[in-house]
Amino acid sequence: MDARLNYFASPTAGKALKHFMAVGRTLKESALPAATQELVSLRVSQINGCAACIDMHTKEAEAAGGTAPRLHLVAAWREATVFTEAERAALELAEQGTRVADAGEGVADEVWERAARHYDEDQLAALVVLVAFMNTANRLNIIARQPGGDYRAGQFH
Template structure:
């Protein structure tokens, strides 16, 4: 690892952990939060976060097929319509530079399954994991054995 952000910027790290505390109490289903975290981490090439979130999902009882299937979620029947909407929104919000932002279609589909409070939490979840990914990738944080 290049540097330890938690040790060198403890207030910033505490603020990030505050976002995680919010997400746990937000009412957004834990499964959705973990799917979002895993998919964004895959897109961003964050080995540390992919390892952590797939391990967390496994410990929470997610079947291997769902964990492995996140990378190809459009082609697998393992995800509910609400989870698919969250994954689509995650992809568009994570790949902002690849398009004109988040499409009305992706937003509208997510809004079919999540109320405004849950949508706000979903936006925070997507934003937070993207920030964690950038910290881990930039500092070369390696997955734990």
């Protein structure tokens, strides 16, 4: 399977994506724990069905020390015992932030409050931007049919 489009070959899209990738680098440098970032990125990508991002964030999580049981259980995190309460709150916020149209109200107050118990304002802001960033990345990859499977950890650092 080949991608339909190489965004970086387009002067307009290439320029826009340079700025977009800078957002990703800024998030990596944030105070939001790296393990949480990879779990959230993976879960958002699973919900959206983005093979390229699932590939990337599984491999990045492994490279950062993520264990197979945790990575395999991200899709069923509610029934898994391997996630901290803070990670569970981040995953719940990520799910509701990804499925905003499903709930009718966006992110429920109690979901936000659970996340706010574990993350300070800067970390919460990073978490919200990460969810939006991943949803955008997923859509870019899905529309262009970017295949998954060939990503190497650290490829975009």
